[in-house]
Each structure stands twice: as C-alpha cells, then as structure tokens.
Amino acid sequence: MLNIGCHLSISNGFEAIGKQALQIGANTFQFFTRNPRGGAARKIDQADVDALTQLMRENGFSQILAHAPYTMNLCSSKAETREFAFNTLTDDLERMEYLPGNLYNFHPGSHTGQGTEAGTNQIIDALNNAMFPKMKTTVLLETMAGKGTEVGGKFEELAVIIDGVKYNDKIGVCLDTCHVFDAGYDIVNHFDEVLDEFDKVIGLDRLKAVHLNDSMNYLGCHKDRHQKIGEGAIGLEAFKKIINNCHINKLPILLETPNDIDGYAREIKLLKDMAQ
Ligand code: FE
Ligand code: FE
Numbered sequence: 451m452l453n454i455g456c457h458l459s460i461s462n463g464f465e466a467i468g469k470q471a472l473q474i475g476a477n478t479f480q481f482f483t484r485n486p487r488g489g490a491a492r493k494i495d496q497a498d499v500d501a502l503t504q505l506m507r508e509n510g511f512s513q514i515l516a517h518a519p520y521t522m523n524l525c526s527s528k529a530e531t532r533e534f535a536f537n538t539l540t541d542d543l544e545r546m547e548y549l550p551g552n553l554y555n556f557h558p559g560s561h562t563g564q565g566t567e568a569g570t571n572q573i574i575d576a577l578n579n580a581m582f583p584k585m586k587t588t589v590l591l592e593t594m595a596g597k598g599t600e601v602g603g604k605f606e607e608l609a610v611i612i613d614g615v616k617y618n619d620k621i622g623v624c625l626d627t628c629h630v631f632d633a634g635y636d637i638v639n640h641f642d643e644v645l646d647e648f649d650k651v652i653g654l655d656r657l658k659a660v661h662l663n664d665s666m667n668y669l670g671c672h673k674d675r676h677q678k679i680g681e682g683a684i685g686l687e688a689f690k691k692i693i694n695n696c697h698i699n700k701l702p703i704l705l706e707t708p709n710d711i712d713g714y715a716r717e718i719k720l721l722k723d724m725a726q
C-alpha cells in the first residue's frame with residue numbers, strides 16, 4: 451500500500467486536517483508550519499495535536515511532512531533575512547516536537563549572488579545551531595529546480611550540506627519530481643539511473659519523502675512550475691514507474707499539484723490504482 455497524500459491547509463487545526471486527509475483517501479499529508487510567505491505561527495493546542503496523533507494511529511498514517519515557509523532563506527546575502535530565517539527554523543523545530551517522529555522539509559535557499567559554497571556553509575551553520583540532540587524530527591532538504599541562485603538543484607550541493615550537519619542521523623532529503631526534472635535529471639527516460647546517481651552522491655538511505663508533481667516545462671528548464679499528474683512533461687508512464695520503485699513505494703508521497711480538494715482526491719485514487 452502506498453503512503454500517499456497531498457498538501458493541505460492547516461487553518462482549521464490538526465485534527466481537522468487529519469479528517470480531511472481521510473476524506474480524500476490519504477494516509478499522509480503536508481502542511482505549512484506557518485503562512486508560506488512567513489510571519490508568526492499559530493499557537494499549538496495540545497488537545498488538538500493529540501486528536502490528530504490518535505487519528506493517525508487508528509488509520510495507519512505514515513509520517514507527515516511539515517513544510518517551512520518559502521521565505522525562509524538561510525543563505526541570503528542579507529544578514530537580516532538570514533536571521534529571520536534562523537529564528538523561523540529554530541521556532542519550527544521546537545514546535546515539531548509536539549508531533550514527534552515526523553518530517554520537516556525546507557528549501558535550502560538562494561545564495562543571492564554569494565556563490566554556492568558560501569550558501570551551503572551558511573545553511574550548515576544554521577542547521578547546526580538550530581538542531582538539537584533530543585529532537586525527534588528528521589529535517590529534510592528539498593531537491594530544487596536550480597532557479598536563479600537556488601541551492602540544491604544538484605545532488606552534490608545537498609550532499610555537501612548533509613556532510614556538514616552535526617546531528618547527522620536527523621537529516622535527509624525530500625525528492626520533488628518536478629524540481630529534479632526541471633533541474634535536468636531525466637526521470638522520464640532514466641529514472642533508475644537518476645536514483646543510482648542519488649545513491650552515489652547522497653545515499654538512498656537519506657531519501658525520506660517524495661513530492662510528486664508533474665512539470666509545466668521541459669527537462670532542465672530551471673523553472674519550477676508544478677502541473678497536475680499526467681498533464682505535464684513528466685507524464686503518467688513515468689509516474690507509474692516512480693511510485694512502484696522499491697526505494698519510493700514505502701515513503702510518504704505528497705502531491706503539490708495545482709488542484710482543489712476534489713482534484714487531489716482524484717489524483718490519489720489514480721495513483722493508488724497504478725500501484726502494483
Ligand atoms: Fe517545497
Ligand atoms: Fe516540493
């Protein structure tokens with residue numbers, strides 16, 4: 451059985467998001483830790499979190515994914531942007547302990563002209579200061595499309611960050627199919643080779659979650675525009691192969707496709723039907 455779900459809004463609380471996931475046939479989901487544009491996070495209600503934990507246990511949910519806001523740039527050339535990002539990261543990681551044992555995913559960031567090496571060093575420093583020995587969360591670096599000065603469009607860049615992280619058993623990778631395709635990894639014609647490359651450079655044991663998105667653009671375009679499953683340049687055949695791969699089919703798989711809730715329910719059903 452696949453662990454499949456999609457991005458959902460947390461605006462009605464934790465139990466509500468779990469119920470919504472169930473309604474659309476999901477057994478995992480992703481949510482933003484706070485407004486994607488940044489800002490303060492809502493107060494956590496312990497009873498609400500406990501209700502979600504129970505719902506997840508009773509319904510065989512896999513790990514869920516908390517996604518950091520897009521504005522969290524740990525490697526901006528501007529010190530105040532980095533400081534804001536670091537405070538967000540620290541606060542998010544503390545809050546994640548209310549839902550122990552889950553995944554926290556973030557975009558490594560954009561170096562905004564400082565160069566990749568300076569960028570990866572700043573990301574490593576931030577992680578080493580924000581992560582703590584007792585944390586039960588696994589922090590995930592998302593594979594990026596390599597748009598502009600984005601860090602993480604190459605597996606090598608993620609490997610450098612992982613190598614620098616002190617609490618090394620608490621760091622992994624979330625592979626976004628649209629992003630890696632846009633970054634130039636040909637998952638349509640050479641998916642197995644791309645995974646071999648991932649294994650060689652990062653190690654497949656680091657792969658903890660998948661963002662399943664089709665792409666509006668061509669291989670290597672460095673754009674990052676998600677499309678509905680089967681309606682973009684990646685296509686249904688490739689997704690069938692991806693979700694049935696033995697390194698993928700046990701992981702939480704999250705859709706971030708341009709869909710309303712009914713569209714997500716349809717895509718979840720489509721993918722479950724394609725699972726072998
Ligand atoms: Fe993302
Ligand atoms: Fe993503």
Ligand code: ZN
Nearest residue numbers: 628629674676
């Ligand atoms: Zn994206």
